[in-house]
Amino acid sequence: MTGLNVTPVSLQRAILNSGKLWISTSGYNPLLEFDPATGRTTRIGYPRLSNYDLLLDGNDLYLAGYPAMAMRYRMDQPWTLTPSNFSFNPTTPTSNPYQIPPHVGKYYYYSAKGADGFIYFAIHHERDSTGGDLGWYDPRTGNYGNLREPFINDDTRDLDAILGGTKILYSSSSGAGRLFVIDPATKSVERVITVPNGVRSQIVEVEPGIVVGAGLSGDKQSSYIYRINVSTGEFQYMNRLPAGGKVFGSNISYSHQRIVLGPDGYVWIFVGDSLYRINPADGALQKILDTPSRSLIFYNGDLYLYGVKELQRIRGILTSSGDISGDGSVSAYDAGLALEQGRGALEAAHIAQQAVS
Known part of the structure; x- marks a missing residue:
């Protein structure tokens, strides 16, 4: 096809x-x-x-995004949605996928599944309203609802199901840096935890009820990583990240990024334009390579980076040796060999980092 000016698009969210x-x-x-x-x-x-988030639940895929919308895609049935057959009729869908309630706020940024089987959404308000919102939808009955009042001054920064989904953890983007523990059984806030330094954090559960969070301080001058026991509210460490190192870098918004628990049990995150592997036990950092900040996902021992127009892969990042030459050491020579063999610039950069570590 010629004669069309087609603009490449960025890869937003991967599962x-x-x-x-x-x-x-x-x-x-x-x-x-x-x-x-x-x-x-x-x-x-x-x-x-x-779209801003994807959530897989059996044969259903939930898409969350803008404008003020979540959709349910039944993957065991054909995709039939077109611009002409869309209508908001969740009880008698006219298409697959179809829009589901609730219909509140402006941006559905994050989603999680509770132990009650409900799908939860962390929602951003703007224009005619401010702050955040928590919405929910029951796939079995179509029942839905939302909780607005606790989040009027606490917009969303992340959402996670913890303790097997018996609690939903809502992270706030307000300057106070708060974590809201929500009980799915009552659909109410059980407790509010204030994060030191006003850190507005992305979160990931590393052990049952133990969460690692990372983000900018309330004054936006520093970045921190911390570990908290959500059940007790005890912060087990609060470590400042390297000076000048902004969590997630600067080229991708928070609503696109996630901190990731890798298959090695470590937390993976970008600090500035460097990828780090972090020991969740004490917050110790290990630099993996220097590369512009992107989103990441692991599969089959490989690390995939996305968030711009390309999907890039680092093969065997947890297991492969950078000693391509077989001389018993890792050096810049091995990085050059990686490029010659067509392994790509990212793999070569990873080997180069091994050489200086």
Whole structure:
């Protein structure tokens, strides 16, 4: 096809689905499937929203985004959504996927599944309203609701299901840096934890009830990583990240980024334009490589980086040796060999980092 000025789009959010990567794209562009085994990319369909999060629940995929919308895609049925057949009719859907309630706020940024089977959404308000919101939807009955009042002054920074989904943890983006512990059984805030230094954090559960968070301080001058026992409210450490190192770098917004618990049990995160592996026990940092900040996901021992227009892979990042030459050491020579063998600039950079570590 010629004569068209087509602008490449960024890869927004990726999840694993039956050995494939399902990836949403920026704006109102398509949902894609990437097969790591073949390198083939397949277009699944065009959702009616600008997607910010994906959540897999059995045969259902939930898409959360803008404008004020979440959609449910029944993956065991064909994609039938088109611009002409969309309507908000969740009890009698006219398309697959279809929009589900609640319909509040402006941006559905984060999603999580509770032990009660409900799907929860952390929602951002703007324009005619401010702050955040927590919405929920029951896939079995279609019942829904939301909790607004506790979050009027606490917009969302992240959402996670912890303790097997018996608690939902809502992280605030307010300058106070607060964590809200929500009980799915009562749909109410059980406790509020104030994070020292006003850190507005992305969060990940590393052990049952033990959460690692990372983010900018309330004054936006420093970045911190911390570990907290959510059940007791005890902060087990609060470590300042390297000077000048902004969590997630500067080229991707918080709503796109996540801190990731890797298959090695370590937390993986960008600090500035460097990828770090962090021991959740004490917060100790190990630099992996220097590269512009992006989102990340692991699959089958490989690390995939996305968030711009390309999907990049570092093969065997946890197990492979950088000693390509076989001389018993890792050096800049091995990094050069990686480039010559077509392994890519990222793998070469990773080997170069091993050489100086």
